[in-house]
Structures are given as structure tokens and as C-alpha cells.
Amino acid sequence: MLGSLLGAMLSICCGGQAAQAPVPTPVALTLRQAVGQHMLFAYDGLRPPADLRRRIAGGEAAGVILFARNVRSAGQVRAVTRSLQAIARPAGLRAALIVAVDQEGGPVRRIPGSPQRAAAQAGTVARASADGRAAARTLRAAGVNLDLAPVADVARPGAALEREQRTYGRDAGTVADLTAAFAAGLQRGGVEATAKHYPGFGAATVNTDAAPARIEAALATLRSSDARPFARLVDGGIGAVMFSTAVYPALDERPAAFSARWVGELRGRLGFAGVTMSDDLATPAVKRYGSLGRRAVLAARAGIDLPLFVTSYGAGTQAAAGLLDAVRNRRLDATALRAAARRVLALRARLSD
Numbered sequence: 469m470l471g472s473l474l475g476a477m478l479s480i481c482c483g484g485q486a487a488q489a490p491v492p493t494p495v496a497l498t499l500r501q502a503v504g505q506h507m508l509f510a511y512d513g514l515r516p517p518a519d520l521r522r523r524i525a526g527g528e529a530a531g532v533i534l535f536a537r538n539v540r541s542a543g544q545v546r547a548v549t550r551s552l553q554a555i556a557r558p559a560g561l562r563a564a565l566i567v568a569v570d571q572e573g574g575p576v577r578r579i580p581g582s583p584q585r586a587a588a589q590a591g592t593v594a595r596a597s598a599d600g601r602a603a604a605r606t607l608r609a610a611g612v613n614l615d616l617a618p619v620a621d622v623a624r625p626g627a628a629l630e631r632e633q634r635t636y637g638r639d640a641g642t643v644a645d646l647t648a649a650f651a652a653g654l655q656r657g658g659v660e661a662t663a664k665h666y667p668g669f670g671a672a673t674v675n676t677d678a679a680p681a682r683i684e685a686a687l688a689t690l691r692s693s694d695a696r697p698f699a700r701l702v703d704g705g706i707g708a709v710m711f712s713t714a715v716y717p718a719l720d721e722r723p724a725a726f727s728a729r730w731v732g733e734l735r736g737r738l739g740f741a742g743v744t745m746s747d748d749l750a751t752p753a754v755k756r757y758g759s760l761g762r763r764a765v766l767a768a769r770a771g772i773d774l775p776l777f778v779t780s781y782g783a784g785t786q787a788a789a790g791l792l793d794a795v796r797n798r799r800l801d802a803t804a805l806r807a808a809a810r811r812v813l814a815l816r817a818r819l820s821d
Contacts, residue, residue: 497527497809499802501561503791504528505809506764508568508745508774511781512537514544516552520781524565527558528788530812531566533778534612535578542579542610549611553821563813564821568614568662571603574633576617581606586633587619587646596636596646600653600661607659613819615654616710618647620663620697621670628675635670640693644700651706658820663701664710665747667719667730668694676713676753687718691737699738707815708743709734711772713753722770723754726763731771743815745774750783761790765800773808 497505509520510533523529532552539545549567569578574586582602590596596618603615623630623638630638636646651661667690672681685694698709711725720727725746734740747753749763757763760777764787767775777783794800 497560497806499795500792501527501558502802502806502809503788503795505530505812506768506774506791506805507784507788508533508566508776509781509784510535510778514538514540514548516548517781519785521552521555524552524555525557527561529565530774530816531568531614533568533616533776535569535778539578539580542581542606545579545610545612549821553611561813563816564613564819566614566812566816566819567612568616569607569612570616571607571612572617572619572634573599573603576632576634577606579606579610579612581609587636587650588630588633590636590646590650593645593649596649597653600650600655601657602653603650604654604657604659608657608820611821612659613821614660614662614708616662616664617654618650618661618663618701619665620644620647620701621665621668622694622697623670626673627670628672629669632675638670640696644697647697648700648704651701651704655705660707660815660819661701662708662710662745663698663706665712665714666695666698666709666734667712667716667724668698669712669714670694672714676747677751680753680756681712681714683714683716685716685718690716690718691733695733695738698734702734702738702740706742707818708745708774709740710745710747713747713749713751722766723757725749725754725772725775726757726766726770728770735771741811743773743811744771746772746776748776748778749787750777750779759790760786761793763787764790765794768794768800768805768808771804771808773811 573583583599623635636643654661713723720729724730
């Protein structure tokens with residue numbers, strides 16, 4: 469029965485924009501399990517903490533996000549990911565755990581190996597496609613199934629991400645072509661892609677990992693230029709989109725990751741039906757919005773399926789506790805929480821372990 473349910477989920481989810489519609493939850497989730505589907509947990513060191521393993525065994529985690537602090541070699545990561553995927557989980561929650569990393573290329577590579585080129589060095593569709601395939605080989609060998617790439621931001625003069633060589637250029641059409649090629653290369657290699665940082669972070673002169681950012685671009689510009697690569701990736705069936713924590717006052721004075729208006733733009737105007745996630749919510753960019761738990765609630769209210777808290781395992785547990793408390797006290801809608809859990813479960817069903 470479980471196999472047929474997951475097979476149905478897979479057939480619904482794969483193959484393009486219209487195929488990403490949410491599917492029914494295969495079993496009735498407990499509240500803790502529904503909250504857990506919102507969480508990709510980070511941790512320190514080479515071994516996942518015992519409490520994380522307990523959460524996974526209870527179906528209370530969607531997966532993990534790995535950083536350089538977790539990596540000694542691709543083989544060591546593969547041993548860890550195999551052990552996590554092998555943890556027995558409740559019926560209906562046995563689809564692959566999400567194992568996510570930032571493997572953009574060049575200086576942003578969590579797993580040793582390809583792609584050696586930074587996005588700024590790709591230049592052609594053929595090279596971007598080759599980089600996506602190379603990234604997939606590196607990640608599959610390590611047991612990683614979700615790449616937090618490509619960067620779909622259209623750079624402006626003075627852009628922080630351009631200085632970091634993380635953008636594909638300043639022309640929206642070129643960025644759309646190259647990001648689509650990278651994402652397709654990843655997907656052909658068995659790794660899902662993530663478009664980031666919606667609605668476009670290419671005009672920011674500071675990275676939100678370091679400070680708050682405010683992008684004063686007109687809504688027409690954000691829609692016609694910055695959104696163009698994201699629209700192309702959505703049309704190509706990308707599974708996840710990461711939201712920026714910058715503020716875009718053309719539509720909302722709240723950071724995009726806390727903005728139902730910006731989530732509505734992606735889902736309504738671009739037609740995206742997959743998984744939304746935030747950039748890290750434990751950074752200076754959003755510190756003024758309260759505790760980690762409150763930030764998780766703000767993101768979930770806006771329609772973010774996976775609010776990320778990557779500084780530590782403790783940050784993730786505080787966020788999960790905040791979501792649980794908010795639902796219990798009716799400050800967060802349980803129906804919306806469960807709908808988001810279904811989207812995450814649908815993504816998990818299409819991933820390889």
C-alpha cells in the first residue's frame with residue numbers, strides 16, 4: 469500500500485510546472501510530524517546528534533542541511549547520509565529524507581569536487597549544463613539529493629553576489645538560459661535543484677548573512693527582469709524555490725521570506741506549486757523580527773514550507789518548538805501547516821536516497 473501511495477505521489481510530482489501540485493498526505497500526521505516536515509536540521513561536527521536521529525525515527529524531520537563543518541570527505545558524508553536514510557520511520561513517512569547542500573560551483577561548494585567553475589565563469593549554456601551534471605555526480609556520490617542552486621539572481625553593478633562570483637550575469641535572458649541549463653543538468657543526474665533568491669537578490673550590495681538589505685527596485689523591474697530566470701525555472705519543473713530575506717518595498721515592507729504577497733507572486737503569477745524555503749532566518753538580516761521561534765512562525769504564515777535555521781541544531785529545534793506552540797495556541801493555521809507538509813512530502817517522494 470505504501471509503495472503504491474508513494475508511486476502515485478511520484479507520478480503526480482515529476483515532469484514540469486503543472487505536475488508539482490500538492491498531493492494528499494499518505495497517512496494522518498501527528499502535529500509534531502506535520503511540524504517536522506517544515507524542518508531541515510543543521511548540526512555541528514561530523515556526526516548527527518542522537519536527538520536528530522530520534523526526530524527522524526519519529527517522522528519529525530524532513531531532512532538535513534549540510535555545511536563544510538559536517539564534511540571531511542565525500543565518502544564520509546555518504547556514510548552519514550546512508551545511516552540517516554536507513555533510520556526506520558513511520559508508515560507514510562519513509563520517502564527519502566531531504567539532504568541539502570549549497571553546491572553552486574567555484575568558491576561555494578560544501579562537498580569536495582565539482583563543479584570547479586563559479587557561476588560567473590560559466591558563460592555558455594553548454595558549460596552551465598556541464599556544471600550541473602558535474603555537481604550531480606559529486607552530490608550523488610555523497611548521498612545528497614537537493615542542491616541549493618542555481619543562483620537565479622540578475623546582477624547589478626556593485627552587487628554583493630557578483631563580487632562573490634555567484635551570479636550568471638547582468639542580463640536576465642542570459643541568467644535564465646544558464647540557470648535553466650544548470651538545473652536541467654542537476655536533474656538529469658538525479659539531484660533536485662533550488663532556484664534562489666526569489667524575488668531576486670542581484671541588486672543588493674550587502675549579503676543578508678552579514679546585514680539587512682533593502683532593494684528599492686520598481687515592481688515592474690522585479691517582475692520583468694529579476695523574476696525572468698525564476699519563471700523559466702518554474703516552467704522547467706524545478707522542485708524548490710528559496711526566498712530572500714531582503715526587503716522589497718515595491719510590494720511589501722517585510723522581508724520576502726516573511727511576505728505572503730511575495731509568496732503569492734511566486735505561486736499565483738509564476739504558477740509555482742512546489743516547495744518554498746527561506747534563506748537562513750538566523751542571520752542579522754531578520755534579527756529584529758524576534759526569537760527564532762517567532763521568525764519560523766512569520767515565515768510559515770507567509771507560506772514558506774521550509775524555514776531554514778542553519779547556525780546550529782539548537783536553532784532548528786527552537787524554530788520547530790515555535791511552530792508547534794503557535795499551532796497549539798491557534799496563532800498558526802493547522803490546515804495551512806498540513807498543506808505545506810504535503811508539499812514537502814511530495815518533494816521527498818521524488819528524491820533519491
